[in-house]
Amino acid sequence: MKTIGIKEPVILIVEGGEDKQFFQALIQHLGLSGIDIMGIGGKDQIKANLKALRNSSGFTIVRSLGIVRDADDDPRAAFQSVCSALQNAGLPVPDRPLVSVGSNPAVTVMILPDINTPGALEDLCLQAVANDPALPCIEQYFECLQKQGFLPKNISKAKVQAFLASRIEAGKRLGEAAQAGYWPWDSSALDQVKNFLQHIITR
Numbered sequence: 441m442k443t444i445g446i447k448e449p450v451i452l453i454v455e456g457g458e459d460k461q462f463f464q465a466l467i468q469h470l471g472l473s474g475i476d477i478m479g480i481g482g483k484d485q486i487k488a489n490l491k492a493l494r495n496s497s498g499f500t501i502v503r504s505l506g507i508v509r510d511a512d513d514d515p516r517a518a519f520q521s522v523c524s525a526l527q528n529a530g531l532p533v534p535d536r537p538l539v540s541v542g543s544n545p546a547v548t549v550m551i552l553p554d555i556n557t558p559g560a561l562e563d564l565c566l567q568a569v570a571n572d573p574a575l576p577c578i579e580q581y582f583e584c585l586q587k588q589g590f591l592p593k594n595i596s597k598a599k600v601q602a603f604l605a606s607r608i609e610a611g612k613r614l615g616e617a618a619q620a621g622y623w624p625w626d627s628s629a630l631d632q633v634k635n636f637l638q639h640i641i642t643r
Contacts (some may be wrong), residue, residue, distance in 0.1 A: 441554075443498040444478075444492060444493055444498075446476060446477055446493075446496060446498030446501060446502060447498075447500065448474045448475055448476040448501075449474060449486070449502060449503045449504065450474050450475045450476065450502070450503065450504045450640055450641050450643075451475070451476045451478060451493070451502055451504070451505050452475055452476070452477045452478070452508065452547075452640065453478050453480055453486070453489075453490070453493075453504045453505070453506065453507045453508065453635075454477060454478070454479055454480070454506070454586050455479065455480060455481075455482055455483055455509060455510060456480075456481060456482060456507045457479050457543050457553070457615060458613055458614045458615035459479060459508065459561055459615070460477050460478075460479040460615065461614075461615025461616065461618055461619055462561060462614060462615050462618040462623075463477050463637075464618075464619070465476055465510070465615075465618035465619050465621075465623075466495070466618065466625060466630070466633065466637065467637060469624070469625045470625075470637060470638070470639055471614065471635060472637060472638070474641065475637075475641060478487070478493075478510060482519070483509055483510065483512075484520075486507075486509070486510065486522065487524070487525040487528055487529075487585040490525045490526060490528070490529040490531065490545070491525075491530075493529070494529040494530060494531055496528070499602060502544070503543075503544050503545055504540075504543045504546050504548070504640045504641065504643035505531070505545040505546070505547045505548070505549070505640075505643060506546055506547075506549075506550065506636065506637075506640035507522055507546050507548070507549045507550070507634075508528075508538045508549075508550045508551075508552060509521070509549070509550075509551055510519050510551075510552050510559070510560035510561060511551045511552060511553065511554070511555070511556050511558050511559055511560065512527075512558065512559075514558065515554070515556060515557060515558060517553050518539055518551050519536075519549060519551050519555060522549050522551075522590060523549070526547060526549075531546075531547055532546070532547045533547070534547060534548065534549055536555070537550055537551050537555045537568050538550060538632075538636060538639070540639070540643055542642075543558070543643075544592050544638075545643075546643035548639060548640050548643070550632075550636045552564055552633075553567065554632065559616070560596060560597075562594075562596040562597050562599070562600045562614065563596045564629060564630065565600055565603065565614065566596060566599055566600060566603070566622055566635065567627075567629035568622065568623055568624050568627035568629040568630055569603060569623070569627075572603070574603060574606040575603070577603045577606070578603055578606070580597055581594065581602060582598070582602075584620065589638075598619075601643070602615055604617050606621065607622055611641060640641065
């Protein structure tokens with residue numbers, strides 16, 4: 441986000457390229473328009489990039505700003521990190537996730553998978569495909585790995601990769617899989633994300 445060109449009145453900030461592709465596909469599925477999706481290049485860049493966004497010449501047209509961040513190991517700390525970045529940029533700071541504050545722009549923050557659960561976008565995707573016939577096989581695979589003393593550092597990312605390897609066209613990354621329609625958008629696991637997107641576009 442070194443050069444920030446604002447074209448739409450609604451901005452959605454996400455962590456990186458995979459997240460951006462995921463949300464682009466979901467927004468297209470929902471038939472929404474008028475949203476600029478910006479990947480900030482990782483959670484560590486949010487403070488600097490929010491300030492740069494706030495100071496950009498086109499920011500005056502922005503009426504709604506949504507920010508999505510992974511919970512990682514501590515969802516509440518993740519939320520507070522976003523709030524600190526918002527305060528540093530001179531933007532409205534919400535008291536809790538999913539509730540808008542301020543106007544022009546109204547600011548709304550979402551923590552994935554939710555404010556009470558550690559994890560990330562990958563965990564949400566796994567919840568969405570929980571009933572897929574491939575999942576029991578994937579669970580058995582990781583149980584076998586654990587017995588052999590091989591367990592990935594990020595188990596959710598590894599399980600997503602294993603799930604995507606089970607598809608007819610294997611090898612896609614999470615974002616590419618979203619573009620290809622591999623994630624079931626109608627899953628109730630994604631309801632909160634869909635409601636969030638509908639919410640920020642109507643602010």
